[in-house]
Amino acid sequence: MSSEKPLLVVLGATGNQGGSVLSHFLSLSSAPYALRGLTRDPSSPQSVSLASRGVEMVKADFDVPSSLDDAFKGASAIFSVTDFWHSFANPALREKAAATGERIGPVARAHEAQQCRNIIDAAARLGSSLERFVFSALPDAGGLSGGKYPHVYHFDGKAYGEEYGRSMYPELWERTNVLIAGFYLENFFGPRGGPIRPVLNESKDTLVLSLAAPLATTPLPLYSATTDTGPLVHALLRASPGKRVIGVSEWLSLRDFAETLGKVLGKAVEFVDENPSFEMGDPDLEREEADMLGFMVEFGYDGHKVDKSIVQPADLGVEVGLPSVSEWCTKQKQDWEKVL
Secondary structure, three states: OOOOOOEEEEOOOOOHHHHHHHHHHHHOOOOOOEEEEEEOOOOOHHHHHHHHOOOEEEEOOOOOHHHHHHHHOOEEEEEEOOOHHHHHHOHHHHHHHHHHOOOHHHHHHHHHHHHHHHHHHHHHOOHHHOOEEEEEEOOOHHHHOOOOOOOOHHHHHHHHHHHHHHHHOHHHHOOEEEEEOOEEHHHHHOHHHHHHOOEEEOOOOEEEEEOOOOHHHOOEEEEOHHHHHHHHHHHHHHOOOOOEEEOOOEEEOHHHHHHHHHHHHOOEEEEEOOOOOOOOOOHHHHHHHHHHHHHHHHHOOOOOOOOOOOEOHHHOOOOOOOOOHHHHHHHOHHHHHHHO
C-alpha cells in the first residue's frame, strides 16, 4: 500500500477562501492531504510564503482549460472558488463591455460563470479518481426571486456554475459538496461595509448604527472567510456527499452584530432607524448592492425561504468547530478600534 498522502488541490490559493483552506490544513499536526495551491502568480509574496511551508504552488488560469488539466493531475480532492470581483475590475472586460454597449456587471457575471464551467469540465475529466469535489457557490438570486432581483451578479455567476455541474455531470455531482459562502465578517472593514457598520460617537463613547428595519433586523449568516472557510471545507471533505451547506458561524442581524461588537469593545450601542446612502460612484455596483440587500431581506441571504435544500454546518454529521462572532470580534479588536 502506498504511503503517499492523497492530493488536495486548492483554487484561489492566495485569496480569502482558498488561503483559509490551505492555512487550516497547514495548521494541523497531521495533515490528511498533500497540498497543491493554484494561483495566477506563483512568484507573488503570498505564493512564495505558502511554498516555503510545503504547499506545491502551480500557475493556472481559469480562462485556459488546458492549464486546469495540468494543475488537476493526480488530485483526489479539489476545492473550487472563483472571484467575481477580479472579473468586475478587469480592464479588458471593461473595455469589452464598453465596446459592445453592455454593462460590466452582466459581462463579469458571464465571465465568472464560464470560469466555473471550465473548472467543472476539468474536474469531470479526472473521472472516478477524483474522490471529492467541493464547490464554493452562492444562491441564484435572480432565479429564486422569479426575476425580481436580477442584478446580484456576484451571486448568480457562481449559481450558474453550480447548476451547470449538477445538470451536465451527475456522476461528478454525486461526489460533490457545495459551500454557500456566508456574509463575510471581513466585509465590515471594507468600503462595502461602510453603510452597514456602526460608527463611534466619541463624545458619548457609544456605537451608533444608522440602519432601519427590515434590513437592520434580518438575520445574516455571518462567518469569517479567512478563518472559517478552512474548517468548513475540511468538514465537507469528510461528510457524505450531496450536501449544500451555508457557511455560517452565527445567524445574526446587523443590530445583533452591533450589540455583540459593543460588548467586546465595552461600548454602549444606539440604533437610529434610518438608512444611510448606498451611493458608491458606480451604477453597476449600486444596482448590485440594492438587489442583494433586497434579496436578503425578502428571501434570506441563501434563499432559504424558498430553497429548502440548504443545510447548516451542524447538520453535516462531522465536527466543524467554528469560533463565535464574539470571538472573531475580540481577535480583531485593534482593527475595529482603527476603523471606528
